Amino acid sequence: MKRYYYPRLAFDGIRKNKQMYVPYLLTCIGMVMMYYIMAFLKSSEMIFNMRGGRSIQAYLNLGSWVILIFACIFLFYTNSFLIKRRMKEFGLYNILGMQKKNIARILLWESIGIYVVSLGLGLLFGIAFSKLFELGLLNLLNAKVDYMLSLSLHAILASMAGFLVIFFLLYLNTLRRIHFSTAISLLKTENTGEKAPKGNLLIALLGLMLLGGAYYIAVTIKEPLAAVMLFFVAVIMVIVATYMLMISGSVVLCRLLRKNKRYYYKPQHFVSVSSMAYRMKRNGAGLASICILATMVLVMLSSTASLFLGQEDSLRNLYPRELVGKFTMENMEAVSKENCAKLCAKLDEACSESGAEKRNFFGYRRAAVTVLFQGDFMNTDPELTGDFSLEGVKNITNVFFVGLEDYNAVTGDTRVLGENEVLLYEERMDYPEKTVTFPNHVTYQVKEKVDQFMDRNVAGELVIPTLIVIVPDFDEDIGPLVDAYGRYSDHTKYEPVSVSWNYGFDTGLTTEQQIELNETIYEKFHGPEGESEFGIHYFSVDAREGERADFYSIYGGLFFLGIVLSVVFLTAAVLIIYYKQISEGFEDYARFEIMQKVGMTKKEIRKSINSQLLTVFFLPLLGAGIHMLFAFQIIDRILLLFELNNTLLFAGVCLLCFIVFGVFYAVVYRRTSKVYYNIVSGGRA
Amino acid sequence: MSYLEVKNLKKVYSSHKGGTAVEALKNVNFSVEQGEYVAIMGESGSGKSTLLNILAALDKPTAGSVRLDGRNFAEIREAEVAVYRRDNLGFVFQEFNLLDTFTLEDNIYLPLVLAGKRYPEMNGLLEPIAKKLGIADILKKYPYEVSGGQKQRAAVARAIITSPKIILADEPTGALDSRSTDELLRLFSEINEAGQTILMVTHSVKAASSANRVLFIKDGEVFHQLYRGQDSNEQLYSKISETLTLLATGGERA
Numbered sequence: 001m002k003r004y005y006y007p008r009l010a011f012d013g014i015r016k017n018k019q020m021y022v023p024y025l026l027t028c029i030g031m032v033m034m035y036y037i038m039a040f041l042k043s044s045e046m047i048f049n050m051r052g053g054r055s056i057q058a059y060l061n062l063g064s065w066v067i068l069i070f071a072c073i074f075l076f077y078t079n080s081f082l083i084k085r086r087m088k089e090f091g092l093y094n095i096l097g098m099q100k101k102n103i104a105r106i107l108l109w110e111s112i113g114i115y116v117v118s119l120g121l122g123l124l125f126g127i128a129f130s131k132l133f134e135l136g137l138l139n140l141l142n143a144k145v146d147y148m149l150s151l152s153l154h155a156i157l158a159s160m161a162g163f164l165v166i167f168f169l170l171y172l173n174t175l176r177r178i179h180f181s182t183a184i185s186l187l188k189t190e191n192t193g194e195k196a197p198k199g200n201l202l203i204a205l206l207g208l209m210l211l212g213g214a215y216y217i218a219v220t221i222k223e224p225l226a227a228v229m230l231f232f233v234a235v236i237m238v239i240v241a242t243y244m245l246m247i248s249g250s251v252v253l254c255r256l257l258r259k260n261k262r263y264y265y266k267p268q269h270f271v272s273v274s275s276m277a278y279r280m281k282r283n284g285a286g287l288a289s290i291c292i293l294a295t296m297v298l299v300m301l302s303s304t305a306s307l308f309l310g311q312e313d314s315l316r317n318l319y320p321r322e323l324v325g326k327f328t329m330e331n332m333e334a335v336s337k338e339n340c341a342k343l344c345a346k347l348d349e350a351c352s353e354s355g356a357e358k359r360n361f362f363g364y365r366r367a368a369v370t371v372l373f374q375g376d377f378m379n380t381d382p383e384l385t386g387d388f389s390l391e392g393v394k395n396i397t398n399v400f401f402v403g404l405e406d407y408n409a410v411t412g413d414t415r416v417l418g419e420n421e422v423l424l425y426e427e428r429m430d431y432p433e434k435t436v437t438f439p440n441h442v443t444y445q446v447k448e449k450v451d452q453f454m455d456r457n458v459a460g461e462l463v464i465p466t467l468i469v470i471v472p473d474f475d476e477d478i479g480p481l482v483d484a485y486g487r488y489s490d491h492t493k494y495e496p497v498s499v500s501w502n503y504g505f506d507t508g509l510t511t512e513q514q515i516e517l518n519e520t521i522y523e524k525f526h527g528p529e530g531e532s533e534f535g536i537h538y539f540s541v542d543a544r545e546g547e548r549a550d551f552y553s554i555y556g557g558l559f560f561l562g563i564v565l566s567v568v569f570l571t572a573a574v575l576i577i578y579y580k581q582i583s584e585g586f587e588d589y590a591r592f593e594i595m596q597k598v599g600m601t602k603k604e605i606r607k608s609i610n611s612q613l614l615t616v617f618f619l620p621l622l623g624a625g626i627h628m629l630f631a632f633q634i635i636d637r638i639l640l641l642f643e644l645n646n647t648l649l650f651a652g653v654c655l656l657c658f659i660v661f662g663v664f665y666a667v668v669y670r671r672t673s674k675v676y677y678n679i680v681s682g683g684r685a
Numbered sequence: 686m687s688y689l690e691v692k693n694l695k696k697v698y699s700s701h702k703g704g705t706a707v708e709a710l711k712n713v714n715f716s717v718e719q720g721e722y723v724a725i726m727g728e729s730g731s732g733k734s735t736l737l738n739i740l741a742a743l744d745k746p747t748a749g750s751v752r753l754d755g756r757n758f759a760e761i762r763e764a765e766v767a768v769y770r771r772d773n774l775g776f777v778f779q780e781f782n783l784l785d786t787f788t789l790e791d792n793i794y795l796p797l798v799l800a801g802k803r804y805p806e807m808n809g810l811l812e813p814i815a816k817k818l819g820i821a822d823i824l825k826k827y828p829y830e831v832s833g834g835q836k837q838r839a840a841v842a843r844a845i846i847t848s849p850k851i852i853l854a855d856e857p858t859g860a861l862d863s864r865s866t867d868e869l870l871r872l873f874s875e876i877n878e879a880g881q882t883i884l885m886v887t888h889s890v891k892a893a894s895s896a897n898r899v900l901f902i903k904d905g906e907v908f909h910q911l912y913r914g915q916d917s918n919e920q921l922y923s924k925i926s927e928t929l930t931l932l933a934t935g936g937e938r939a
Contacts, residue, residue, distance in 0.1 A: 261804040270791070270798045278786040594782040597743065598796050598843070599771025601764070 006102075010109035013086065019582060020085055024078050025118060027575055031071040032122025032159055033129065034568055038064035039155035040130045041137065050143045052553025056560075063561045067568055072166045074572050079170050081579045083177055085586075090178060104175055111171040119163060126159070127151050133564075140308070140556035142549075200248045207244030214238045218634040222428070223465065227637040234634065238627060242291055246623070247284030254280055267604055271595065272612035275588065286580045287620050293573040294624035295631075297566045298661060302628075302654040303635050304555075304562030307642055309653065311555040314643035315544060321360060321504030322514050325521065325541035327534070328500045332482045334535030335365050335499040336475070343501055343525075343534060350520045354513065361505040364406035367478045369439065369485070369497040370464075371399050376433035376443070380485065380495040397429060398466040401481075402453075403474025411452055417472040421447040428640075429465035436469060439494065440481050444471070487537065498537075511545040518543035555642070574668050577617070581672040585679030592680045602681070609677055617669045625658060687716035688882060689740075689851060694749035696735050696905075709735040711905035713749070717851075717884060722877040724896035725886045726925070728933075732905040733886045734855070740884065741774060741853050742766050754850050771796050775844030779856035781836040783828040789839040790824040796847050807846075814842050818872060834865030841872060845881065852876075854885040858892045870895040890929065894922040903932055 014021045042060035047053045090103050131149050214237035221227045254277035258264050264273055276283060307314070327343060329335040344363055351358055370385045371378035372395055379385075385396055404417050415423060422444045424431055437443045453468055471477035478499075485497045507514060521541050524530065531539075592605055632654065636647050644650070694713040699706040709732045717723050727733045738744035740751060742758055751758040753773065761769050776782075783792045790811070797807045815821040818838045823831055828839070837857060844852050854873070858866040866889075874895055877883050885896060893899050895918060901909040909928060913921050 265794065265798050265802075265804045265807065267799050267801060270795070271786075274784075274786045274791060591784050591786065594784055595795070596767065597741075597770075597776060597778075597782060598799075599767050599774075600799055601767035603764075604767075604799060 006105050007109045007113075009106045010113060013089065013106065013110060014113065017082070017085060020082055020579075023575055023578055024082060025114065027078055027571070028075065028114060028118030028163075029122045029125065030571055031067070031075070031568075032118055032163055033126040034564065035064060035067050035071065035162060036123055036126030036155050036159045037130045037133050038067055038564065039158045040126070040152045041134060043152055043154050044134060046134065047137070050138075050141065050549075050553070052141075052550045052557075056137075056141070056553055056557035059557045059561050063564060066565060068162050068166075070568060070572070071163075072169070074575075075166060075170060076173065078575060078579060079174070081583055083174050085583070087177075087181070100178060103178055107171065107174055107178075111167055111174075115163065115167045119160060122163075123156060123159060126155075137556070137560045140560055141552045142556070143552075200251050203244050204248040204252050207241045207248060210237050210241035211245060214241060215630040218630045221634055221637060224637045224640040225464065227634050228641065231634055231638060234631075238295075238631075239292055242623065242627075243285065243288040246288035246291065246619075247281055250276065250284040250287070251280045268607045268611045271608040272615070275591070276612065276615070279584070279587075283616070286576060287616065287623075290573050290576055291620035291623040291627075293569045293576070294620055294661065294665075295627045297569050297573070298624055298628050298654070298657050299631060299635065300562045300569075301566045302650070302657040303639060304559040305657065306639060306646070306650040306653045307555045307644055308559035310639075310644045310646045310649050311551050313646050313649070314555075315548060315551050317643050317645055319504075319542060319544035319547060321362070322506045322509075322544050323518055323521070323541070324502075324504040324544070325539065326500050326502045327525075327539040328498055328537045330535040330537050331486055331488070332475075332479050332499060334537075335501060337365075339534060340365060340501045344503070346524045347503065347505075347521060350517065350524055351507070354509070354517045354520055356507040356509050356513070356517055359506040359508060361503070362410045363501065363503040364402055364410050365474050365499065365501050367401040367474075367482055367497050367499045369399050370495050371397055371439065373397055373431075375437075376435045377437040377441075378439050380439045380497075382492065382495055385495050396464055398464050400466065400468045401474070401478045402468060402470050403478070404470055404472055406474065407453070407470045413450070413452075415448075415450075415470075417447060417470070419472065420444050421472065423447060423470035424449045425451075425453045425468040425470070427466035427468065429467060431467055438481055439497070440484055442481075444469075514543045515546045518546060570664070577668060578672050578675070580616075581613075581676040582679065585676045588680045605681065606677065609673065609680070613669065613673045613676070617665070621662060621665055624661075628654060628658065688719040688721075688754060689717040689884070690750075690752040691715050691736075691740070692750050692752075694736070694739065694751065695747045696732075696739065696744070697747045708905055710739075710746070713902070713905070713907055715900055715907055715910075717882065719882055720877070720880050722873070722883045722895075722897045723885070724893035724899045725884070725902060726888060726890075726893050726899055726929070727902035728888065731902045733888075733902055736902065737853060737855050737886045741776065742770050771799055772847065773850045775847060775849035775852040777837070777840050777844050777852065777854040777857045779859035781828070781833070781840045781860070783836055783840060783843075785828050788825050788827055789820065789831065789835075792828070792839055793824075793843045793846055795843065800847070810846050811842070814846055817875070818842050832865070833861055834868060837861060837865065837869055838872070841869070841876075845876060851882045851884055854883065854887075856887055856889075857885065858887065858889055866891065890922055890925050893925055894918050899925055899928075901928060901932060908932065 038060055041047060042057045042064055044057075047056055047060075093103055093106075094100070127149075130151070214234045217230050217234045217237075221230055254273060257269070257273045258277065263269055329339075333339075340363065348358070369378070369380060371380050372384040373379070378399060404415060404423070407423070408414060417423065420443070422436060424436075424446055426449065431446075431449075434446055435443050436446060450470070482497050482499055485494050487496055487498065489496060507517065509517060518541055525534070525536060525539055525541075530536070592600075595605070596602075632651070636650055639645075639650060691713055694710050695708075696710040697706050697708050713732075713736060725733060725736065735744065739746050739758075742761070745759075783789070784795070787795070793811060793814075794807050797810070811824075812821075815824060818841060820835060820838050820842065823835055828836055831839075837860075841857075844854075857873075858869055861869060870892060873883060873885070877897075883896075885892065887893055897913045899911045899921070900907055901911075909932070911921070911924055911928060916924065
């Protein structure tokens, strides 16, 4: 009997508080499961062996760490609810003569019990679901699957070790809480209201400024690179601001509501406003956490889903034809019309060998340089263009020079240009001047801005703003520039102007044949002979179909990670809501009992609970929606880095995610408010 | 017909599993006239609390009836009970039962707010009461910021602000020190002199001796009653003590 004394006390403690412990255990099990699955996938042979599998496993590795760290933070949070709830019980043990070290022993048994149960069930579910996740992932990646169930010893050991550390830390934390409290304080339950924090208005204003700043950044940033740089700054600002605003803002709000006597002294607001004010700080922190988790879920899910859904688009952006290529040439002579015609002839040769027919062909000559516009002048000083600071990135522009002849041929347009006149095509920029001055100080008049270059923007480089300058004659107008500032000029003084011949065409061949043809083309130019014959500096030829697997692995992997982490964060948000409701329910129980004695009807109780919950629940949802609205543009820009240029798709996905999330949230709201109502009405509802 | 009439009241608690039934009230009969100040005394387990719960419409009798101002409690529909209680009864509890989320002022307003009154009206009602009870200065404070006596005075204010037909007080001095007890009893007497009907359940002789009439309950029945008549508080006090001694030593019904 004595032998099982402590384990039994521990078990009883859990059983008696099952309303608190069951969700906690479920959380632990869920976290173990998710971690095991990630650990399993990141070492899965099947994924390793597929194309792009390594990059996916790198994501998964990152994801597994995110889950572990998040599990640690989150279990600390939920555990604090449990400890608080049980302090009274420990106080009683203490008064009845149990020493703190005995309590520590009970708690040790309890921790061991929870560890064993959550690990056991977590691993069980993890193993059971790992195959499902593997299949899901492989399906997203369009990869071949087999249906053998396997388990990974490595992943099991990693989960055991990872969560052993977490549970040990939790145990130590509980001991610390017990150690620093006296029997009386353990027993004492009298609640005092929270005082408004000092400098509350200041915090609210500061939060408002931070949020405004973050929103300003998010809305004004136009350049994708700058967006990436500033995105995380903005995220941190938003997180801090949300906490500041929700905490101090709710205090200010409660104060204002209370001052408004006509609003405050209404049966449905009276009770809810006062109890919100009573625990405003805690409330605010909880709301902010929910709001941030919700925002994270929305951002992750909508961006990765957009990438995944838009990957065909992205693929076509990068590879506007089935086969594309770019030959960067040594000098102006090598990019002469005659030479380019020879390159083209080689392509035809390769095609006829493979029995392919060139369709939708385009080929054009291009000179490219990175500049910093100063007025209308294209400054190519590397000091300026190599400036990857925020200001620098904002102003750097890629300039492509294309001859009018090629332009008309590629677009089917019939433009005419006079001497010293150019056409401009702007990609992600606004060129304000009426003239352009080339790096060699020759000035041209801007005749017109055109709205097409190719039927798809082969310009490709979505990251940096691009200006395409269409000059009257490629050889005459660009030749001197390339000669002076080309590959052999002094590059410590100038950015080099590189010249290339670009092509693209469709074939109507099968996927395998396309890839084969691309190989043939590659072989035609490959090697020192091929390159020197034409004066090729370097070249790349790609088949769209050949790149598809890599695309799917990257975007599918990101989408998968987005889903998994969203599920984890969503679970966390739900549990925060649940614990908030339960712990407040227990606090409010006595209050509602008094109110019933004083003459509050059940209906009025329900009404006031609804009014309270509605505010508490939909404030974070509203906050997340507003955050998302402001983050929309900056994320849209960042997606450009992933070659996704489809704002409409992204907007649609965002909206869909928000609606799905909102519905899910409403369901959670209904369920937890029922639990809350049951608690405050003493289970008699 | 009397203002409050309790007739043949009987309450039996039986456990769900069909175990032993406990008879908390056997057969209680008494009446209270308007403007009276009545104390009900009895030891723990005598059925006092059960009686009070029934009078407060918080519990239903097994048999018998309670009529207040001509209205039979049994006729009030379940959904209206809370509203009836709010509009017609005032409560003062041993543990004050103030809500710590409200200031004293808001605690006092609670029943009025529930009744849908507007702020100016409520404020007008509160001012004279707060002055009389000596809590005008601490209205903006929270319950955890004031003493027990002050809390109880706020609770009294909450009870009388609705001008209830009757005030039901359950051991109102139980959690108070002697000075606060004296003050509270003096307040009760004052309120009663102003015409308020009060029914107080207590086992404090001192508290009971401030009433005009004292009922003694034993084993679920009204065992005895004392009228103040021309007695002073002290004289009533000694009469109550004697009765209690008699009750405790098992004396026969007087």
